[in-house]
Amino acid sequence: MPKATYILPDGSKNTLAVPNGQSLMEAAIHNGLTAILGECGGSLACATCHCFVEDAPGPLPEISDHEDAMLDMTATDRTEQSRLSCQIIMSDALDGIVLRVPDEM
Amino acid sequence: MTNPTNPARGAVSSSARLFDTENLINPYPLYQELRDAGPVIWLEAYGLYMLPRYAETKQALEDWESFSSAGGVTMNDEMNEKLRGGLLCSDPPRHDALRKVIERPVTPKALSQLRNRVAEEAKELVIRLVEQGSFDAATELAQHLPVTIVSDLVGLPEKGRERMLAWAPANFDCFGPANSDRTKAAMPIVGEMVNYAFTQCVPGKLKPDGWAQMIWDAAERGEVSVEDAPFMMNDYMGPSLDTTIFATTWLVWLFAKHPDQWQKLRDNPALIPSAINEAVRLHSPIQNFSRYVAKDVEIGGVTLPAGSRVIIAYGSANRDERKWDNPTEFDILRRDSNDHLGFGHGEHNCVGKNLARLEIRALLTELLPRVERFELLEAQIFHNNILHGLQSCRVTVH
Numbered sequence: 215m216p217k218a219t220y221i222l223p224d225g226s227k228n229t230l231a232v233p234n235g236q237s238l239m240e241a242a243i244h245n246g247l248t249a250i251l252g253e254c255g256g257s258l259a260c261a262t263c264h265c266f267v268e269d270a271p272g273p274l275p276e277i278s279d280h281e282d283a284m285l286d287m288t289a290t291d292r293t294e295q296s297r298l299s300c301q302i303i304m305s306d307a308l309d310g311i312v313l314r315v316p317d318e319m
Numbered sequence: 320m321t322n323p324t325n326p327a328r329g330a331v332s333s334s335a336r337l338f339d340t341e342n343l344i345n346p347y348p349l350y351q352e353l354r355d356a357g358p359v360i361w362l363e364a365y366g367l368y369m370l371p372r373y374a375e376t377k378q379a380l381e382d383w384e385s386f387s388s389a390g391g392v393t394m395n396d397e398m399n400e401k402l403r404g405g406l407l408c409s410d411p412p413r414h415d416a417l418r419k420v421i422e423r424p425v426t427p428k429a430l431s432q433l434r435n436r437v438a439e440e441a442k443e444l445v446i447r448l449v450e451q452g453s454f455d456a457a458t459e460l461a462q463h464l465p466v467t468i469v470s471d472l473v474g475l476p477e478k479g480r481e482r483m484l485a486w487a488p489a490n491f492d493c494f495g496p497a498n499s500d501r502t503k504a505a506m507p508i509v510g511e512m513v514n515y516a517f518t519q520c521v522p523g524k525l526k527p528d529g530w531a532q533m534i535w536d537a538a539e540r541g542e543v544s545v546e547d548a549p550f551m552m553n554d555y556m557g558p559s560l561d562t563t564i565f566a567t568t569w570l571v572w573l574f575a576k577h578p579d580q581w582q583k584l585r586d587n588p589a590l591i592p593s594a595i596n597e598a599v600r601l602h603s604p605i606q607n608f609s610r611y612v613a614k615d616v617e618i619g620g621v622t623l624p625a626g627s628r629v630i631i632a633y634g635s636a637n638r639d640e641r642k643w644d645n646p647t648e649f650d651i652l653r654r655d656s657n658d659h660l661g662f663g664h665g666e667h668n669c670v671g672k673n674l675a676r677l678e679i680r681a682l683l684t685e686l687l688p689r690v691e692r693f694e695l696l697e698a699q700i701f702h703n704n705i706l707h708g709l710q711s712c713r714v715t716v717h
């Protein structure tokens with residue numbers, strides 16, 4: 215199974231095995247990482263799954279207009295690395311991806 | 320409205336009395352009967368169509384051009400006339416302009432600034448109630464955040480604000496069909512509320528930095544019209560109180576009935592959003608609204624004629640066996656629980672859902688480490704044409 219690493223606001227690192235097809239928001243929730251809230255369950259309505267992609271081994275999906283608009287409303291200001299983790303679907307090409315979870319959701 | 324004796328071809332005629340008290344108390348057997356009867360039902364008692372299944376409900380909510388909100392979303396003409404102008408009863412492009420203004424204080428960024436304050440308030444409350452040992456979840460637990468924090472943020476004048484808890488459900492009773500006794504009885508109370516909006520909710524009497532005042536500020540900048548502003552006052556208070564209060568209460572009730580699910584949430588508090596979804600799916604605080612059929616439209620194999628009105632049954636769609644496995648089961652691990660329509664869907668999906676989720680999350684977060692299980696002592700259903708909730712839910716916590 216491909217792996218994803220989450221760097222939490224306290225600096226700790228969590229590496230999870232994530233099944234192909236699962237979003238990186240869902241993976242965090244199912245593994246009890248409460249720093250990612252995922253309030254809207256992945257329907258692009260809450261921006262509480264905001265992450266900074268520190269390292270992407272493969273190409274990420276395009277940012278849709280809707281995601282782009284939500285990224286403009288995040289609690290921690292967006293950067294070039296900002297993505298909503300509910301929109302990143304795990305695949306072998308992303309094995310080893312590293313996400314940093316912002317302080318403020 | 321179309322002639323009540325002449326339903327569209329293919330619609331299944333039913334004598335079901337959805338708004339009789341016994342069916343308001345427990346609508347689910349009737350919903351099931353109607354879902355099994357067909358995708359489009361003609362309710363003879365009210366002269367209204369109804370879409371009891373999930374697929375057609377979703378389709379209608381995605382097609383505002385055929386299923387218009389500007390034609391009103393209640394089940395009677397008088398109320399539709401009264402509410403004309405607010406966000407709830409508008410179509411694009413007007414709806415887009417109003418929505419931009421209403422949603423400003425509840426965007427993710429704005430809400431994140433509230434999260435700490437709500438969390439602290441929730442902590443104090445839960446510590447006190449857990450010490451108390453037994454409490455009424457419907458009042459003591461669930462009312463606190465909406466009534467104190469949210470009301471304060473909206474910033475309506477103190478004078479009259481305490482009436483909101485009586486006004487808001489009466490407002491929803493008035494959404495019922497014209498020939499329902501509940502609808503008729505509640506009309507005068509809504510008059511009071513409308514009067515309050517027009518005479519009290521005005522600049523000078525509103526809290527200067529509150530959400531209600533922000534509507535007037537937007538009107539001054541020309542983002543909405545000054546005539547619209549009084550109608551929009553209701554958009555924060557009307558739909559934000561009982562909905563959130565009932566969702567919270569249902570959660571406690573469900574966890575009392577299903578201790579295994581509470582244990583699962585204790586094991587993984589990150590599942591809070593799914594738990595909230597599952598409660599709103601299974602016991603949707605808003606059961607029914609309606610749409611006006613603006614042009615002939617085909618749905619579920621039936622052509623609904625322009626000018627007719629159709630009930631959108633969130634509460635029935637959310638239990639449709641065609642969509643959900645074991646629909647009556649409370650399962651916080653349900654994979655597709657996010658597909659529920661309890662917060663609406665499409666153009667008019669709930670503006671306040673992130674706020675509601677933030678409030679409920681705050682309470683659950685504090686309850687999880689302090690409560691091993693809830694023991695249900697007594698619960699009583701609230702009677703309302705539209706809202707479905709518990710007016711009391713006494714529990715002891717262990």
Ligand code: HEM
Pocket residue numbers: 388392406407408418421425554555558559560562563566599603604605608633660661662663664666667668669670671672674675
């Ligand atoms: C658990 C709590 C809640 C539930 C179940 C709920 C449910 C709903 C539903 C079903 C709709 C769709 C209406 C339609 O289809 O026409 C809606 C819309 C709306 N809700 Fe909520 N709601 C909740 C909390 C809130 C809160 C806290 C607010 C406060 C801001 C709010 C404000 C609104 C507004 C203004 C609309 C109209 C949106 C529009 O027409 O564009 N709701 N809600």
Ligand code: FES
Pocket residue numbers: 239252253254255256257258259260261262263284298299300301
């Ligand atoms: S989980 Fe809500 S936007 Fe990603």
